[in-house]
Amino acid sequence: MNNNFFQVLRAGINTTYQDEGRYGLQHFGIAPGGCMDKKSFFIANALVGNPKSTGVIEFAYQGPLLKLNSGKVKIAITGDVYFKIVYSDNKTIDGKCNRTYNLSTNDKIDILATKKSSYGYMAIEGGFNIKSFCNSVSTLVRGQIGPNEGKKIEVDDKIKIKKNTTIRKNFSCKVLNVSSNKIRVLRGTQYKYFSNYSQNDFCQKSYKVTKLTDRMGMRLQGEFLKNIVSTNIRSEGITKGAIQVPADGQPIILLTDHPTIGGYPKIANIISADYDLLVQKIPGDEIFFEFVELQEAEQLYKEQRDNISNIIKNIKELN
Numbered sequence: 001m002n003n004n005f006f007q008v009l010r011a012g013i014n015t016t017y018q019d020e021g022r023y024g025l026q027h028f029g030i031a032p033g034g035c036m037d038k039k040s041f042f043i044a045n046a047l048v049g050n051p052k053s054t055g056v057i058e059f060a061y062q063g064p065l066l067k068l069n070s071g072k073v074k075i076a077i078t079g080d081v082y083f084k085i086v087y088s089d090n091k092t093i094d095g096k097c098n099r100t101y102n103l104s105t106n107d108k109i110d111i112l113a114t115k116k117s118s119y120g121y122m123a124i125e126g127g128f129n130i131k132s133f134c135n136s137v138s139t140l141v142r143g144q145i146g147p148n149e150g151k152k153i154e155v156d157d158k159i160k161i162k163k164n165t166t167i168r169k170n171f172s173c174k175v176l177n178v179s180s181n182k183i184r185v186l187r188g189t190q191y192k193y194f195s196n197y198s199q200n201d202f203c204q205k206s207y208k209v210t211k212l213t214d215r216m217g218m219r220l221q222g223e224f225l226k227n228i229v230s231t232n233i234r235s236e237g238i239t240k241g242a243i244q245v246p247a248d249g250q251p252i253i254l255l256t257d258h259p260t261i262g263g264y265p266k267i268a269n270i271i272s273a274d275y276d277l278l279v280q281k282i283p284g285d286e287i288f289f290e291f292v293e294l295q296e297a298e299q300l301y302k303e304q305r306d307n308i309s310n311i312i313k314n315i316k317e318l319n
Contacts, residue, residue, distance in 0.1 A: 002071070002129065002160075002161060002162060002163055002164065003070075003160075004068070004069060004070050004071035004073070004160070004161050004164065005068075005069055005158040005159055005160045005161060006066040006067065006068055006069070006109075006158070006159040006161070007066065007067045007069055007156070007158060007159075008064055008065075008066060008153060008154065008155055008156060008157045008158075008159060009064075009065040009066065009067055009108070009155070010064055010065035010155065011064055011152065011153050011154050011155050011157075012059045012060075012061075012062045012063040012064040012065075012111065012153075013059065013060050013061045013062045013063075014058075014059065014060040014061075014152060014214070014215070015057060015058070015059040015060075015063065015064050015152055015153040016057070016058055016138075016139040016141065016146075016148075016152055016153060017055050017056070017057060017058075017128065017130055017137050017138065017139050017146065017147045017148065017153075018033070018034055018035040018036075018041070018055065018056060018057075018058040018137075018138045018139065019034060019035065019041075019053050019054065019055045019056070019136055019137050019138050020034050020035065020038070020041075020052075020053050020136070020138075021033050021034025021035075021136060021138055021256075022034070022133070022134050022135065022136035022138055022140070022145075022146075025134060026237065026260045027260075029260050030134075030140070030143060030145065030260070031140065031143075031256075031257055031258055031259065031260055032240070032256070033136075033138045033139070033140045033145075033146075033256055033257055034136070034138045034256060035056070035058055035119075035121070035138075035256075036058065036118070036119045036215060036255070036256050036276075036279045037079065037119050037121070037276045037279055037280060038275075038276060039276045039304075039308055040078040040079045040119070040120070040121050040276070041056060041058075041078075041121055042308055042312065043076075043078050043098065043173065043175060043308070043311060043312065044056055044076050044077070044078040044121040044122070044123035045123050046173075046312040046315060047076035047078070047098070047099065047100050047123065047171055047172075047173065047315060048074050048075070048076050048100060048123050048124060048125040048126075049125055049167075050123060050125065050126070050127055054123065054127040055127055055128055055130060055137035055138075055147075056121050056122060056123045056128075057121065057122040057123075057128070057153070057159070058119060058120070058121055059111060059114075059119070059120055059121075059122070060114070060118050060119055060120075061113060061114055061118065062111070062112065062113050062114075063081065063083065063111025063112070063113075063114075063120055063122070064109075064111055064153065065108065065109070065110045065111070066108065066109050066159065067106065067107075067108045068103050068104065068105060068106065068107050068108070069105070069106075070105045071104070071105065071161070071164045072102065072103070072104050072105075072164045072165050073102070073103050073124050073125065073161055073164065073165055074100050074101070074102055074103075074124065074125040074165040074167065074170075075100065075101055075103060075109060075122060075123065075124050075125075076098070076099065076100045076101075076122070076123050076124075077095060077097050077098075077109075077111065077120060077121070077122050078097055078098055078120065078121045078123075078175070079097060079114060079117060079119060079120030079121055079280075080097065080114055080115045080116060080117040080120070080177055080280075081095075081097050081111060081113070081114050081115065081120040082094075082112045082113050082114075082115060083095040083109065083110060083111040083112055084109075084110045084112065085101055085103070085107065085108070085109055085110070086107065086108040086109075086110060087104075087107050088104065088105060088106035088107055095109075096172075097120075097175075098172060098173050098174070098175045099170060099171065099172035099173075099318065100170045100171050100172070100318075101170065102165065102168060102170065109122070116179075116282065117280040117281075117282065118279060118280050118281070118282055119279065119280060124161055125163070125165045125167075126161065126162040126163040126165070127162050128159060128160060128161060128162065129160035129161060129162045130147035130148070130160070131147055133145060133146055133147075139151070139152070140257060141215075141257075142216065142257060169317050169318070170317070170318045171315050171316065171317055171318060172315070172316060172318055173311050173312070173314055173315040173316070174311070174314070175311055178277055180277065181206075181285070181286055181287050181288055182287075182288050182289075182290055183270060183274050183277065183278050183287050183288065183289055183290070184270075184271045184273070184274050184289075184290050184291075184292045184297070184300070185243065185268035185269060185270055185271060185289050185290070185291055185292070186268060186269050186271060186291070186292065186293075186294060186297055187267075187268060187291060188242065188243060188265075188266035188267045188268045188269055189236075189266055190229075190233060190265035190266050190267065191266075191267055191268065192229075193227050193228065193229040193230065193265045193267075194225055194226060194227055194228065194245070194265075194267055195226045195227075195228050197226065198223075198224075198225040198226045198249075199267075201223040201225070202223075202225060202267060202268070202289055203288070203289050203290060203291060205222055205223040206222060206286040206287065206288050207220040207221065207222035207223075207251065207286065207287055207288075207289070208220065208221045208222060208284065208285070208286050208287075209281045209282065209283050209284065209285045209286075209287065210283060211283045213283060214255075214257075215255055215256055215257040216254070216255060216256075216257045216258060216259075217252050217253060217254050217255050217258065218252070218253040218255055218278075218279075218281075219250065219251075219252050220250060220251045220252070220253065220287075221250060222250070222251075224249035224250070225245050225249045225250075225251065225267065226249065227245065227247075227249070227265060229265075230265070231245075231246065231247040231264070231265070232247075232263050232264065232265075233263055233264070233265055234263065235261045235262060235263040236261060236262070236263075237260065237261055238254055238258055238259060238260060238261060238262045238266075239254075239258075239269060240254065240255065240256055240258055240270075240275070241253065241254065241255075241269050241270030241271075241272075241275055241278075242254045242258070242262075242266045242269050243266060243267050243268045243269060243270070244262060244264035244265065244266050244267075245264060245265055245266070245267050246264045251267070252264070253270065253278070255279060256279070268289065268291070271292060271297040271300060271301070272297070272301045272304070273297065273300035273301045273303070273304040274300075
């Protein structure tokens with residue numbers, strides 16, 4: 001058994017273990033959860049040679065400061081992140097995202113902050129030594145489900161690693177940062193509950209991301225959306241990316257840790273291809289919505305998957 005681990009010297013903000021999610025349990029009231037930004041998640045695992053669904057560490061805004069107690073490990077950081085590596089001889093380097101680094105006994109990884117985004121990811125070769133629950137190692141904090149007793153990673157926790165790396169080679173890939181403020185959506189099941197004027201405003205006016213945003217949902221501020229039928233509906237199942245509009249007329253986008261049912265009318269739903277882009281928005285960012293039809297949404301999703309596959313295929317060994 002490998003007894004090596006990272007000691008948590010600083011936990012960071014909303015630092016948790018995540019993978020692709022825990023599916024098939026919504027009828028029990030358990031949301032799928034999982035990583036917020038799947039593109040960054042998949043690339044992180046690919047860089048260190050892991051299967052794509054291997055658990056990683058996800059952090060928001062500020063990441064953890066970790067010290068490797070002993071052994072050797074290969075890491076990769078993805079997203080738009082500022083971090084440093086402090087080696088045991090006190091040599092310090094500025095890290096670069098989307099490439100790997102080798103750490104040895106007493107080396108530290110200091111994930112200082114995301115830049116113009118919300119979430120970042122850290123993967124290690126072989127993955128973390130954490131227990132799965134219902135075929136997933138994702139942490140659902142509100143339900144206290146998943147590894148670490150369903151809690152966020154905290155100071156003095158031990159982050160156990162499965163194996164020491166034996167490959168000293170390092171790898172990198174090129175990832176273009178997308179900065180578009182246009183978010184494409186499908187019409188929601190209660191789209192016709194809203195006045196024609198509000199239907200037009202929804203796509204012609206901008207909405208601002210507020211500070212009331214977390215893994216569960218994103219509250220927006222903008223043009224009032226007038227409901228002409230009913231501001232409440234009988235509770236029904238909810239999907240990730242659904243845009244609810246409560247009585248105050250301000251949209252709420254339900255995100256990865258969304259409730260499984262809800263009773264507010266839904267004007268639209270974020271398409272899968274734009275979800276990663278959306279969740280990386282930070283408070284104060286303005287976004288614009290654009291309606292697309294289902295066939296186009298499906299094609300855009302395929303293009304996104306192909307793009308991720310091409311990035312992974314083009315991972316190269318560093319000289």
